[in-house]
Amino acid sequence: MSFSTFVTKLVEGKSFEDLNESHPLGHELDREADKHPEGFTGFVHSLGTWAKEHPDTILTVLHKLRPVLTIKQVSVVTSFDGVRDVLSKDHDFAVTYGSKMEMITDGAGFFLGMDDNTQGFTDRTNMQMLFRRDDIERLIKPSITALCQAQLDKQGDSFNLVEDYLKPIPALFAAEYFGLQPDKHQWLIKVTQTLFEYLFIDVVNDKDLAQEAKQAAAELRQQLDIEIANTSADADTVLGRGVKLHQAGVQGFDPVRLRNNVLGLLIGLVPTIAKSAAMAFDWATQDDTREAAFYQAYENRAAQPFQQYVCELTRLNPINPGLFRKAARDTFVVSGGSAHPIKKDTLVFVSTYTAMRDARFVKQPEQLMYNRAASDYLTYGFGLHACFGRYISDFHVAQLLESLLDKAHYQRLQGAAGNLMFSGVFPSQLMVKAKNNAGEEL
Numbered sequence: 102m103s104f105s106t107f108v109t110k111l112v113e114g115k116s117f118e119d120l121n122e123s124h125p126l127g128h129e130l131d132r133e134a135d136k137h138p139e140g141f142t143g144f145v146h147s148l149g150t151w152a153k154e155h156p157d158t159i160l161t162v163l164h165k166l167r168p169v170l171t172i173k174q175v176s177v178v179t180s181f182d183g184v185r186d187v188l189s190k191d192h193d194f195a196v197t198y199g200s201k202m203e204m205i206t207d208g209a210g211f212f213l214g215m216d217d218n219t220q221g222f223t224d225r226t227n228m229q230m231l232f233r234r235d236d237i238e239r240l241i242k243p244s245i246t247a248l249c250q251a252q253l254d255k256q257g258d259s260f261n262l263v264e265d266y267l268k269p270i271p272a273l274f275a276a277e278y279f280g281l282q283p284d285k286h287q288w289l290i291k292v293t294q295t296l297f298e299y300l301f302i303d304v305v306n307d308k309d310l311a312q313e314a315k316q317a318a319a320e321l322r323q324q325l326d327i328e329i330a331n332t333s334a335d336a337d338t339v340l341g342r343g344v345k346l347h348q349a350g351v352q353g354f355d356p357v358r359l360r361n362n363v364l365g366l367l368i369g370l371v372p373t374i375a376k377s378a379a380m381a382f383d384w385a386t387q388d389d390t391r392e393a394a395f396y397q398a399y400e401n402r403a404a405q406p407f408q409q410y411v412c413e414l415t416r417l418n419p420i421n422p423g424l425f426r427k428a429a430r431d432t433f434v435v436s437g438g439s440a441h442p443i444k445k446d447t448l449v450f451v452s453t454y455t456a457m458r459d460a461r462f463v464k465q466p467e468q469l470m471y472n473r474a475a476s477d478y479l480t481y482g483f484g485l486h487a488c489f490g491r492y493i494s495d496f497h498v499a500q501l502l503e504s505l506l507d508k509a510h511y512q513r514l515q516g517a518a519g520n521l522m523f524s525g526v527f528p529s530q531l532m533v534k535a536k537n538n539a540g541e542e543l
């Protein structure tokens with residue numbers, strides 16, 4: 102039986118006994134790999150294609166059977182404790198983005214691509230001086246809220262939630278907060294999506310995508326160089342603050358280093374927020390029961406923070422199923438009280454998706470609950486590389502949805518137009534229509 106048949110039958114509800122559970126899963130994978138005409142690499146590639154289409158299914162099954170599964174030089178970790186263990190041991194499990202970050206920055210790299218590296222630590226803290234947590238109340242919340250309202254005011258009763266609203270807002274916000282030209286926001290969406298896909302999704306190193314990414318990176322560097330050269334040190338923006346510190350002689354803010362760091366933040370910000378909000382809305386309105394609960398959560402927002410509800414939506418339907426690391430030395434992963442050996446150079450996939458649904462650590466994981474412990478969430482990763490933007494992202498995603506509901510009671514259009522569609526890995530369409538208070542279409 103092929104691995105995908107095995108998984109499909111399991112998901113269809115066949116018991117392990119029916120499927121001859123005595124076959125250890127890893128051995129079956131090895132046998133399948135041996136039979137593949139292109140050997141193990143071809144097999145992993147075909148499995149990767151299958152897994153890409155069904156990541157949640159395959160990871161859920163693996164979590165049930167083997168929370169840490171290692172086949173040759175690939176490990177998949179699906180338990181909560183295992184995932185946190187890998188992500189917390191950055192000396193043992195290195196990030197895999199280094200060389201791609203160097204291509205994008207044309208040399209120096211960006212701190213997400215660096216583990217044990219002084220420049221990485223310095224750049225991360227330098228950027229915290231420009232992208233400040235205490236801007237949240239004074240600058241960030243008012244800016245995002247006003248942009249959401251203005252964008253919704255431009256829409257008719259029916260519009261494409263993704264392209265007309267969710268995608269432009271993070272790009273417009275980035276332009277305002279960083280101090281970039283706002284009329285280039287469509288271009289910013291395009292280049293950051295390409296670079297995001299190249300960095301985080303493309304594990305097979307697709308040549309065409311690499312070419313597109315090279316072009317997008319060159320455009321982004323060139324545009325940021327122009328923007329930085331035109332920035333006044335008096336501007337109360339990310340770029341303005343960077344230029345001011347450079348003029349004051351503070352190390353690490355020269356125009357090229359500032360550009361490289363801003364470039365990394367833009368790739369982190371622009372594509373993720375829109376995708377996260379689209380997937381949260383999609384999950385929340387999949388059927389009548391969920392939709393009623395979603396509107397109820399909005400109506401109750403004075404008593405229970407709507408943002409917490411939205412965090413639950415993004416926990417249950419995150420923008421990616423997990424993250425990759427590579428073992429920097431022979432090491433082990435602790436999961437379920439055992440240490441699982443991992444050899445140097447093993448590619449390790451940690452499934453944050455299943456970890457956040459691991460009932461041994463997360464109370465009633467399938468339920469949407471207010472007041473969960475912050476430690477239950479791995480939406481923004483964990484450890485050294487935990488998301489730089491995590492302090493603003495929950496607010497941003499929730500505000501996109503709250504402003505939408507403030508404006509009107511929007512529902513998906515009936516039929517295919519109301520489905521969330523993707524162009525590649527990014528959402529591209531979900532048509533909505535406003536209803537009046539009586540629930541009738543306007």
Ligand code: HEM
Nearest residue numbers: 212213369370373374377424481482486487488489490494
């Ligand atoms: C809903 C939106 C977002 C999601 C789901 C998200 C998710 C993540 C995740 C999972 C990581 C860890 C990557 C790893 O360990 O391999 C990460 C890192 C990062 N994110 Fe985000 N992110 C979001 C928004 C943002 C925003 C708004 C920014 C910019 C302000 C940003 C900038 C970054 C940066 C710079 C890192 C690398 C941090 C480091 O290496 O120290 N992200 N993000």
